[in-house]
Amino acid sequence: MAIVFKGASAIVTGGASGIGQSIARALAARGARVLIADIDTAGAEAEAAALRAKGCEAVAETVDVADAGAVEQLVAGVARRWGRIDFLFNNAGIIYVGELLDMDEAAWQRCVDINLWGVINGVRAAYPRMVRQRSGCIVNTASIAGLGPSPGFTIYAAAKHAVVGLSRSLRGEARKYGVQLNVLCPGFVDTPMVRNATFANLDGAAAATNLRRRGGFAEPDKVAADLMQGIERDTPVIVTPATARLAMAILRYAPFTGELFAGKFMEAIRGFRIRK
Ligand SMILES: NC(=O)c1ccc[n+]([C@@H]2O[C@H](COP(=O)([O-])OP(=O)(O)OC[C@H]3O[C@@H](n4cnc5c(N)ncnc54)[C@H](O)[C@@H]3O)[C@@H](O)[C@H]2O)c1
Structure with a gap:
């Protein structure tokens, strides 16, 4: 499918903050008409x-x-307002941090409802319309937690793996109808997400500071720029930044080394448990 941003109609969920905000700005700069959809009314309107x-x-x-x-x-x-729906970015997401032992049913429910069902709901609404149009592009935001083990983020990782599976599989069905599917898998990005995370039985402030001290957080504008390029090239799974691609290469070619890093990360998170 030829990608044309100028004059296209686009929805960005979670567009009030972080990666979604950068995606909305990148689309607008390319001449697209953008609907910012977010649970944060004031942020979306601003x-x-x-x-x-x-x-x-x-x-x-x-x-x-x-x-x-x-x-x-x-x-x-959007289809009524602008006549068609060209792009849907299913990007809204939240994160729960901590040991699975400390997560209750409500954590499972909300984390999966937003990170997985949010994407499913978007796909179910937009995909049949795009098929009828014989054009359109759906981009789902997963994470590198959707590509490899992520202890400390197990529910989030389960939902994000499902998003990757959904996106890659539907991509193979959608091509016949002129519809493009891409999935974005960022590493850590400098957004309010970690600050707003739900920390289960963890000293959240200390855990967040520890996460941030590890560094390697990408700028959301850089993620959005890489995403735009990935969409134009129709890269199936867009992994960014370079450190995230390196981490995925280690997991693939040296899986035990990758698991060792993930295990060390889990131990650091355990250090912030409140009830031991
Ligand atoms: N920040 C990271 O390190 C990182 C890494 C990999 C993937 N991601 C993914 O990127 C996406 C965007 O995250 P971000 O880092 O920009 O976070 P963010 O917190 O800056 O932005 C998320 C946005 O989603 C909105 N949102 C939350 N729940 C919603 C709901 N139920 N309905 C509608 N909107 C809702 C929030 O109000 C917020 O504006 C998420 O899917 C996240 O999982 C983030």
């Missing part, structure tokens, strides 16, 4: 207003991606 102030066409809508009916209405609204 971002849309900032884009409009730069002369871009942007609107905001409040949506909880875990609500299938709301996501269907969101996509239907």
